[in-house]
Amino acid sequence: MSKEDHMKLLNLELTELLSNEIKDQKSILGISISTHGGTHIVSELKEDIKMTKSELAAASSSMVFLSSKMLSDSLNQKSSYTLITGQKRIILSILTDYMALIAYLDRELAELEGLDFYIRSLRKLAIKMSAIIETSDLIKEEIFVALKRAIPNALVIAIITKDGLPIKVQSTMPEPIISAMTSAIYNLAGILLEGGLEFSIIGGDHGSIIIHELDESRILAIAVSEGDDKILRSHIAKIKSIIKQ
Numbered sequence: 001m002s003k004e005d006h007m008k009l010l011n012l013e014l015t016e017l018l019s020n021e022i023k024d025q026k027s028i029l030g031i032s033i034s035t036h037g038g039t040h041i042v043s044e045l046k047e048d049i050k051m052t053k054s055e056l057a058a059a060s061s062s063m064v065f066l067s068s069k070m071l072s073d074s075l076n077q078k079s080s081y082t083l084i085t086g087q088k089r090i091i092l093s094i095l096t097d098y099m100a101l102i103a104y105l106d107r108e109l110a111e112l113e114g115l116d117f118y119i120r121s122l123r124k125l126a127i128k129m130s131a132i133i134e135t136s137d138l139i140k141e142e143i144f145v146a147l148k149r150a151i152p153n154a155l156v157i158a159i160i161t162k163d164g165l166p167i168k169v170q171s172t173m174p175e176p177i178i179s180a181m182t183s184a185i186y187n188l189a190g191i192l193l194e195g196g197l198e199f200s201i202i203g204g205d206h207g208s209i210i211i212h213e214l215d216e217s218r219i220l221a222i223a224v225s226e227g228d229d230k231i232l233r234s235h236i237a238k239i240k241s242i243i244k245q
Contacts, residue, residue, distance in 0.1 A: 011041075011042055018031050027106045028046075030104045032045070034058075036100060036167075037143045038167040064093045081123065098133045101129070143159070156221065182221040186200075199213070201236075203227055209222070
């Protein structure tokens with residue numbers, strides 16, 4: 001069986017799990033699953049939302065990343081879920097070792113049935129789906145993992161939203177700072193170019209930073225210890241190849 005066939009079967013299996021969960025629970029308006037790097041895996045939505053699937057994946061991954069980081073830094077605890085309550089909807093997000101889940105709930109129905117029930121139920125679903133994803137080729141192809149493998153000497157790898165929110169960051173620099181700087185450079189370059197930025201190189205004598213657009217929602221920043229143009233162009237070629245996969 002080809003890799004494409006394996007991925008189709010994985011998608012069907014995950015879609016069936018989501019569909020059954022949404023069918024069984026009337027207050028669930030939709031569920032979206034993404035990788036830690038903000039890549040959309042699968043989603044099922046009863047109601048249309050303004051964001052695209054890639055925007056939803058980027059936003060949900062950023063939410064669970066920031067929530068997990070805040071809880072870890074302030075209380076030295078691992079995040080199990082994040083609950084956001086609005087007037088009509090509740091958003092419940094869950095982070096596992098291999099994916100991020102975000103669920104939209106009808107507030108009135110969910111509160112009548114009890115939020116603890118949905119937290120337990122969706123955590124159970126997330127763990128089950130994470131186990132399926134763990135044994136698939138999906139994680140091997142996850143963009144953050146692929147970048148680390150392709151450019152093993154990278155000093156910094158940061159995937160952020162175009163608005164400057166961190167999604168997945170490997171850096172000694174604080175995540176908010178590197179995310180804000182990357183976003184600012186990307187957006188300023190777009191203004192100067194009078195169009196979208198494809199990539200930018202910030203070169204030094206003994207190191208360089210590559211900023212590259214990933215998709216409609218995400219930007220990548222990679223810092224390496226090389227300043228040679230040929231090596232940097234090779235890194236950019238690798239980045240483009242990974243993005244196209």
